[in-house]
Amino acid sequence: MSYMWARKDRPNLDDAAHTVFMHDNPSAIGWTKTNASCRVCGAKLRAFYHEARLYSVRCDKCRIVSLVEARNPYDAAEKVGKVELPFP
Numbered sequence: 001m002s003y004m005w006a007r008k009d010r011p012n013l014d015d016a017a018h019t020v021f022m023h024d025n026p027s028a029i030g031w032t033k034t035n036a037s038c039r040v041c042g043a044k045l046r047a048f049y050h051e052a053r054l055y056s057v058r059c060d061k062c063r064i065v066s067l068v069e070a071r072n073p074y075d076a077a078e079k080v081g082k083v084e085l086p087f088p
């Protein structure tokens with residue numbers, strides 16, 4: 001896969017990034033609540049599936065959105081945030 005983007009592709013990439021970032025309605029269909037917490041503020045993260053194992057993971061408080069390849073929304077959120085393990 002080439003990471004060099006043709007200049008004609010830039011507007012599509014920019015539009016896609018802004019669309020994902022601004023899709024911040026917490027009650028929107030498709031956002032899954034997870035048990036993973038933001039590494040910056042500790043708020044719970046939410047994940048959104050984009051097909052082909054690609055997820056957006058977001059912290060609403062920090063306004064951070066990450067793109068992650070994962071098996072499911074919980075795995076995606078754990079790659080970005082942190083999960084407290086239960087005390088044995």
Ligand SMILES: [Zn+2]
Binds near residue numbers: 063
């Ligand atoms: Zn945060």
